[in-house]
Amino acid sequence: MTSPIDPRHLSEPxxxxxxxxAADEDTAxxxxxxxxxxxxxxxxxxxxxxxxxxxxxxxxHAHIRIWPPRDPLASPTGGTDIDTEVADHVC
Known part of the structure; x- marks a missing residue:
């Protein structure tokens, strides 16, 4: 790559x-x-x-100590705090 790696890119563990x-764009x-x-x-x-x-x-650039955000609906890890019940009546 032609651009230099800046010290801020590697400023912490x-x-x-x-x-x-890669051989092609799809692989990359x-x-x-x-x-x-x-x-x-x-x-x-x-x-x-x-x-x-x-x-x-x-x-x-990667930060391997921070996990990517997960969609709670795609992979719940307990309660999603989302009410999935449909109200049949109006209060």
Whole structure:
């Protein structure tokens, strides 16, 4: 990648900058999506093709000590605090 890694990107334990090289865009997107399911990341970022280098390239930032937000409806971990009962009458 052409942009330098800034010290703020690695200012504390658990922060990482990942340079990705993949055969194609679909593979790079799948990897970035999988990483954002595991950790808090910068998400799916811009993919570049660099002349003279094989495949495609991307860079993401990850914080491995912070878990990504979870949708309580998709994977409840107890009560969701959402009332799913439908009111049959008006009070």
């Amino acid at each position: 658990g922060l990482a900058v990942l340079d990705i090289t 997107h799948a990897l970035m999506d999988g990483l954002q399911q595991l950790w808090a990341t910068s998400g799916i970022t811009l993919i570049r093709r660099e002349p003279g280098l094989p495949g495609v390239h991307a860079r993401i």
